[in-house]
Amino acid sequence: MNISLNITTTITEFLSGFMSEGAANIGTMVVIALIYLAIFAVAGLYLVLLERKVAAWFQLRLGPNRVGPWGLLQTMADALKLVSKELTGTVKADKFLYNLAPYFVIVSSLMALAVFPFTKEFQAFDINIGLFFLIAISSIGVIGILLGGWASNNKFALIGAMRSGVQTISYELSVGLSLITMVLLTGTLQLSEIIEVQKNGWLIVQGHIPAIIAFMIYMIAGTAETNRAPFDMVEAESELGAGFHTEYSGMKFAYFFLAEFINMFIIAAVATTVFFGGWLSPFGITESIPWLGVFWFIGKTFMLVFLMMWFRWTFPRLRVDQLLTLEWKYLLPLNLLNIILMALIVWLNLTIQF
Amino acid sequence: MDTTIKNSNLKSEEYFINMGPQHPATHGVLRLLLTIDGEIIKKVEPDLGYIHRSIEKMCERDSYQQIVHLTDRMDYLSSHINNEAVCLTVENALQLEIPDRVKVIRTIIGELTRIASHCLWWGVMGMDVGALTTYFYGFRDREMINDIFEETCGARLTMNYNIPGGLMFDIHPNFVKRTKEFIAHFKTKLPEYDTLLTGNVIFQKRMKGVGILTKEDAISFGASGPVGRGSGYSCDVRKYHTYSAYDKVTFNEALKTDGDSFARYQVRIQEMWESMSIIEQLIDNIPEGDVQVATNAVIKLPKGEFYQKVETARGELGVYINSTGTKNPYRVKFRSPGFSNLSLLNHIAVGGKIGDLVASMATLDLVIPDIDR
Amino acid sequence: MSYFGDIVKGIKTLLTGMSVTGKYFITSRKGAITQQYPDNRETLKMFERFRGEVVMPHDENNEHRCTGCQKCEIACPNGTIEIIWDRQIDPESGKKKKMIDQHIYHLGMCTMCGLCIEACPTDAIVWAQNFENSVYDRSSLTKVLNQPGSKLKAGVEE
Numbered sequence: 001m002n003i004s005l006n007i008t009t010t011i012t013e014f015l016s017g018f019m020s021e022g023a024a025n026i027g028t029m030v031v032i033a034l035i036y037l038a039i040f041a042v043a044g045l046y047l048v049l050l051e052r053k054v055a056a057w058f059q060l061r062l063g064p065n066r067v068g069p070w071g072l073l074q075t076m077a078d079a080l081k082l083v084s085k086e087l088t089g090t091v092k093a094d095k096f097l098y099n100l101a102p103y104f105v106i107v108s109s110l111m112a113l114a115v116f117p118f119t120k121e122f123q124a125f126d127i128n129i130g131l132f133f134l135i136a137i138s139s140i141g142v143i144g145i146l147l148g149g150w151a152s153n154n155k156f157a158l159i160g161a162m163r164s165g166v167q168t169i170s171y172e173l174s175v176g177l178s179l180i181t182m183v184l185l186t187g188t189l190q191l192s193e194i195i196e197v198q199k200n201g202w203l204i205v206q207g208h209i210p211a212i213i214a215f216m217i218y219m220i221a222g223t224a225e226t227n228r229a230p231f232d233m234v235e236a237e238s239e240l241g242a243g244f245h246t247e248y249s250g251m252k253f254a255y256f257f258l259a260e261f262i263n264m265f266i267i268a269a270v271a272t273t274v275f276f277g278g279w280l281s282p283f284g285i286t287e288s289i290p291w292l293g294v295f296w297f298i299g300k301t302f303m304l305v306f307l308m309m310w311f312r313w314t315f316p317r318l319r320v321d322q323l324l325t326l327e328w329k330y331l332l333p334l335n336l337l338n339i340i341l342m343a344l345i346v347w348l349n350l351t352i353q354f
Numbered sequence: 355m356d357t358t359i360k361n362s363n364l365k366s367e368e369y370f371i372n373m374g375p376q377h378p379a380t381h382g383v384l385r386l387l388l389t390i391d392g393e394i395i396k397k398v399e400p401d402l403g404y405i406h407r408s409i410e411k412m413c414e415r416d417s418y419q420q421i422v423h424l425t426d427r428m429d430y431l432s433s434h435i436n437n438e439a440v441c442l443t444v445e446n447a448l449q450l451e452i453p454d455r456v457k458v459i460r461t462i463i464g465e466l467t468r469i470a471s472h473c474l475w476w477g478v479m480g481m482d483v484g485a486l487t488t489y490f491y492g493f494r495d496r497e498m499i500n501d502i503f504e505e506t507c508g509a510r511l512t513m514n515y516n517i518p519g520g521l522m523f524d525i526h527p528n529f530v531k532r533t534k535e536f537i538a539h540f541k542t543k544l545p546e547y548d549t550l551l552t553g554n555v556i557f558q559k560r561m562k563g564v565g566i567l568t569k570e571d572a573i574s575f576g577a578s579g580p581v582g583r584g585s586g587y588s589c590d591v592r593k594y595h596t597y598s599a600y601d602k603v604t605f606n607e608a609l610k611t612d613g614d615s616f617a618r619y620q621v622r623i624q625e626m627w628e629s630m631s632i633i634e635q636l637i638d639n640i641p642e643g644d645v646q647v648a649t650n651a652v653i654k655l656p657k658g659e660f661y662q663k664v665e666t667a668r669g670e671l672g673v674y675i676n677s678t679g680t681k682n683p684y685r686v687k688f689r690s691p692g693f694s695n696l697s698l699l700n701h702i703a704v705g706g707k708i709g710d711l712v713a714s715m716a717t718l719d720l721v722i723p724d725i726d727r
Numbered sequence: 728m729s730y731f732g733d734i735v736k737g738i739k740t741l742l743t744g745m746s747v748t749g750k751y752f753i754t755s756r757k758g759a760i761t762q763q764y765p766d767n768r769e770t771l772k773m774f775e776r777f778r779g780e781v782v783m784p785h786d787e788n789n790e791h792r793c794t795g796c797q798k799c800e801i802a803c804p805n806g807t808i809e810i811i812w813d814r815q816i817d818p819e820s821g822k823k824k825k826m827i828d829q830h831i832y833h834l835g836m837c838t839m840c841g842l843c844i845e846a847c848p849t850d851a852i853v854w855a856q857n858f859e860n861s862v863y864d865r866s867s868l869t870k871v872l873n874q875p876g877s878k879l880k881a882g883v884e885e
Contacts, residue, residue: 057755058748059490062763155371159393159708229484230556238379238482239708314550314748315741316557317484319709320393330734420804423840487748494760501774508776508854514840522845526776550747555737651846 010121032124036113040262045075047261050302051309058313085250090153093247097151102248102255104144109262112137116269117192119279119293130191131183134270135176138225141259142168145227145234145244148256152247160243163320164234167224170327171231174221177335181214181342182207182274185351195278201354202277208352210342215275217331217338222267223308224323226260230315233323268304269297276300368396375404379482379712382722384696386711393707398700406726413686418444418518418653421686426512428690429724431471432666434503435464437516442597443662443673444518447655454599455643456520458636461599462533463503463515465629469540470499471667472622472629475719479619480551482716483560483709488551495543498536502529518653520646533637537630544626552623561616565702565714568613575701576694579669580625581718584618586611591665603635618717652681668692668719692724773856778839781808781832782855783872790880791873793851795827799843807837827873834860835868849883 011031016024049064049071056063064071089098115130117123127133142164149161183189185207186197197203204211224231235243245256272278277300279293286292318326345351371388374380383404389397409428413421418440425436438460445452473496480488500510506526507513515522551557567577572585582589590607592600608624610617655677663672669691676685695718703711762771773779785791795812809831817824830852844852852872862868 054752055486057752059487060494060751060755060760061490062759062761155369163393229486232484236484236709238484239712241377310745310748310752313487314745315485316480316551316554316560317709318556319560319707321707322556322559334734416804419802419842420840423804423838423842426838426840490760497760504777505774506776508774508778508841509839512838512840514842517845522841526774546747549743551744553740554744555740 040110040113044258044261045079047265049075054309055313082250082254087250087252090247092153094151097147101144101148101151102252104147105141105259106255108137108140109259109266112266115191117195117278118297119291122294123192126192128190131179131189139172149244154247156240157244157246160234160240164227164244167233167323170324171221171224174217174327174331174335175225178214178218179274181210181339184342184346191273194274195280198277198280201352204275206351207342210338210345213338217335218271221331223311226263226267228308229312230317231323232317233320236317264305264308268301271304272297272300366391381720384722395703395706395711398703400696400699402726405723409727410686410688414683417681422516423514426514427723428727429666429668429721430511431474431721432467433511434467434513434515435664435666436671437514438464439662439664439671439673441516441518443660443675446662447660450519450647453643454641456645457599458640459521459525462633462636465632466499468629468667469626470496472626475622476547479716482712483557485551495540502532519649524645530637537633560713561619563614564706564710565615566613567698567702571701575698577698578691580618580621581695583608584610584621585613591663591670595663597664599636603632605632615714615717654679654681666691669695688727690724692720696720696725773858777856778841779855779857780834780860781852783830783852785874785877789874789877791851791877792849792880792883793827793830793873794849794879794883795825798846798848799852802842802846805836805838807833808843830872832870832872834870835865
């Protein structure tokens, strides 16, 4: 299926007007990379602000309200501060790995952003294994965390990194399986086609019971993937101080921090795409104005991000062995059962189509 | 709980880690020397002395009126009860007859202190197990009590409202009204504590069966207060060595027999209900009368040894004064509840995970200046 | 089936927990319990018994009530109060009399215990409700409570 023209082709056509085809291709990549970087550096910062505001409202506080109107520039100021800070490090750290770790984390989370269809037109990279690509990329981030924890020569960081390894490897499974449950319904891994399928009703409606179970499992596992409370074993403040990024400061710390929030956005965006129809408006109310899709996409994503924040500011943290119990004794068996259920439903044609 | 990997070719090495003196879970400047095998705690050695101010030695320098304000700085969360302990010791030594009004006011403020302390404990305990929002809910209710204190005593934390022979001055006219308002408010908020945290499945998993302390161990470690009562050791000083106006009120000693962290948690929640009931019994009929008995400007205790214990929010606080008949004590010793409760940390934490250590330490409700003095 | 029962029960407890925070989130507009401190300086009023710092009130004739008896100095556990006094000739009666030269108060050492104010027989020193006590230089924490040129109010000593 040809997904009309997206921004990649638009920019390539524009650039090839005054340069050779090869140069135009490279130029396109650079331009798109820059656009995405700029958008998500800012989006990440505002996610941090949103988190702080939401936390404040849960906790009977006001939240940041000093820098700019309603504190809107607070995280910008924080970022400026972090940029200007000294990059400290431990003496016996493995310097190369120590410096490499933040880039692993931030690059993996930025790469994952490339495949999302924000609207029909706004998608940088529409590959036919989109979902698979996402799962693969999102598990690279843990290498950065492991490296950071190992290389900074700090026992707290090491414990945090090891916990992260255990956690991400386990929950990767649930994320993958719950998405595969939905792939049974769509029959494709390509994100743009997954959304096309949902024109007959969002997948969470089409797949009804197993889809809802898959969504719940996905949200739990996704929260664990991003190392957020109640699964923040990695940086469990009251246990490990700051966890794997104990020894990082300045911009290197900011990379870890930003990556956490972009990962949160990614998890929510995947859920939006796979379960809630991506940029499709509910009942097609704004179908005639395609660019509104981006608002639907962002809106749905933020609802899910808010849900994750709600989790974070309500629940206590699990212990590390309970974390594994939850995955291997509850989520995994449920997930496997759920796949069978979904397969039956697809086979017997019990899906709800509009 | 099987803690070792048996019959395995995997070789693991124990390692040593410093938790504190600057660590979010140690609530101050407690330093724990942990020996860990992976995630499993092998040994916990508390290292004290980071906030030692030699309060006991300073007491030997001061007059009996001056000692009182030093005890504010020991267990700062139950400062009024500490003050009361010293005052009771001195009053018993002098065999002063204390007016009923003083006794009742001391009891009410003491119980308010206990609620305030438990509110703070609930907040930080939630933070220790990772639920950050509890902190603000606990502090919201604690602020109301602090306002009551500020209006009556002039200070929020280090109140120094007691003097040997009574109270420094009478309660503020608004005291009764505000206290009633608080009780009405807190009765709607305390059930919320339960819905937010107590019932939560994650919280229960973190708490139940963790940090188990048997009744025998509790007694032999000298545990007192909610820690002892969580293990089924009935040790409420208010019941067994009654002082102030506790003989005039009826209340139940919160007792749980499980001995785990969750039992200690439940005991404290139960104690908040009991404290509210005690205040309700007393607040409407505070007897009229003086708030001070005249004492000499320079108090001289008779020669001898005097001991008085009270129940602070953390457990049994004992005050021992050895007097040679001069205006200063020869020796003052405080038996602080936190010290004994800390001593059993190694016992209950070994074999658990790092997360268990933090959770059981939170239920011990340690206040480090109380331990170090 | 306790396996599935546990899951359902667990999810239910989690949802009740979320309902508590959710309720506060919805009512957060009016529910903030924090104060915006430097902004509410005008309206922020301390209780009248609040122990901010020790001051010595003077009346319009620059007269205070301190007789220099030094009871506060003795009562203070920390050596916060120092009274410098000497015997001067009282201009009215012509007799030699104990008069304060300087009533020195070291705010940096004060623990706000209130023993000095309780000890004062003439109510010469009282609590002020001022709570903004931070200064840039430690030496400015040492204050002389009696104003220069002030003298004892007549009739206090009787």
